[in-house]
Amino acid sequence: MNAEFMQAFEQLGKEKGIASEVLFDAIEAALISAYKRNFGLAQNVRVSLDRITGEIHVFARKNIAEVIEDERLEIQLSEAKKIDSNYEVGDVIEIEVTPKNFGRIAAQTAKQVVVQRIREAERGIIYEEFSNRESDILTGIVQRIEQKNVFIDLGKAEAILAPSEQIPFEQYKHGDRVKSYIIEVKKTTKGPQILVSRTHPGLLKRLFELEVPEIHDGIVEIKSVAREPGMRSKIAVYSRDEDIDPVGSCVGHKGMRVQTIVDELKGEKIDIVKWNADPVKYIANSLSPAKVLSVEVNEIEKVSKVIVPDYQLSLAIGKEGQNARLAAKLTGWKIDIKSESQAAQEMDEITSEV
Incomplete structure (x- = not known):
């Protein structure tokens, strides 16, 4: 490999965000495997790749010993001293064994390594980019x-x-x-x-963040989301600014903001309710569009009893219990809904028993 070859590798590494030293170390490791595969499987070798000229040298590494058990891995002390008189038993000597036709194999191996490393680097970059976007929305x-x-x-x-x-x-x-x-x-x-x-509650939250500037700016906050995908959803919103209506911000002028999200979710109905720190008010709001007469709560068991007008009972419960189910998911409270007449009848029965 010549100097131009090396410069091309280094430039390619920079373009793909791979440190040149990492690239060259990988080429050296691959060249060791290539040498062993083609010239000497059992030998212990080191490959030196000149970072500037591209010259390649292969060195066989042998342990110096008094008695040789394997000539491929060991050299006798007397032979080693002919090279350098300072060698002792236990030292490691390197002898150049670069094959004449190794340049062609080296160039081919280097190309394969670079292509593989670039693929790995690109996959790594893509992984980092998208792993940092978990819980985000994309198109x-x-x-x-x-x-x-x-x-x-x-x-x-x-x-x-x-x-x-x-x-x-x-x-x-x-x-x-x-x-x-x-x-x-x-x-x-x-x-x-x-x-x-497409079914995760987080999708609904992110869509509102994209569509409602007040949410994106942090003025309006989505406190909770409950969703039955493709059917109906509820979101609870809160405004940090008393002058800004959180529900109105999400609905938008003539309902345009929420309608854009409904269209994206293929007609999924969305109820937007006002969050409140007081569970009584929050539970009452969560049953929207039904009107609530009263709410009793058991803080310890997180159970609530809700009374609605007779004509609002079916609306409060919803089709197949959907409205009540979503309200319970949204608030985190178990909600028991009674009509006004049912509640009165229960009270009469309790009174008569007493």
Whole structure:
């Protein structure tokens, strides 16, 4: 290998973010393997690669001994003293054994090592870039669908949207642009494996951060998210500025902000409720759009009893209990909902028993 060859390797390393010394050390290690494979499997050798000229020298390393058991690994003291009289038993001597045609093998090996190291470095860079973006949102293009797994092209890498992370009944086709949430980035021998989700509550949170400047700026905060993907979601929001309505900020003018997110989630209904440190008010808000008459809470057991007007009972519970279920997820409280007449009847029964 000549000087131009070495300069090209060094320049390529800089472009790909690989330290030149790391690259040259890897080439030397590969050349040792190449020498052993082609010229002497059992020999103990060292390869020296000149960083400037590209000259390669191979040295056989032998232990100096009085009695030789293996000529490939040992040399007699008398022979070693012919080279240098200062050698003693136990020292290691290096004898150059560079083959005449080793340059061609070396060049080919060096190219293979550089290509491999560049691939590894690029995979490492991509892994670092995406592992730092876990719990973030990204946009990609549907590349293909295999066994219900959707593969999304992210430009530098490819993400996998597994069936369990897909919104029920959502259809994907080649060329679709989709937003997804990074749930995990794994390091594999073939490069980083990026797992994404369309069902994770974090996706909803990130979409609001993108769409609502007040959330992005930290004025409005999303305190909690509860989601049944593709069907309905609830988010609880709080404003650090009393003059800014957190719910209104998220809804936007004529509902445009929230509608953009609903469209992205293919029609998923979103209830935006006001968070409150007082669990009574918070639980009442969480059952929106139903109106609540009263809330009783048991702080120790995190259980609440909610009374609503008779005509609001079905709305408070929701279809198949969805509204009540989401409210419980959102607040972290068990919620028992009764209508006004049910509560009165229970009270009458208790009174009659007494």
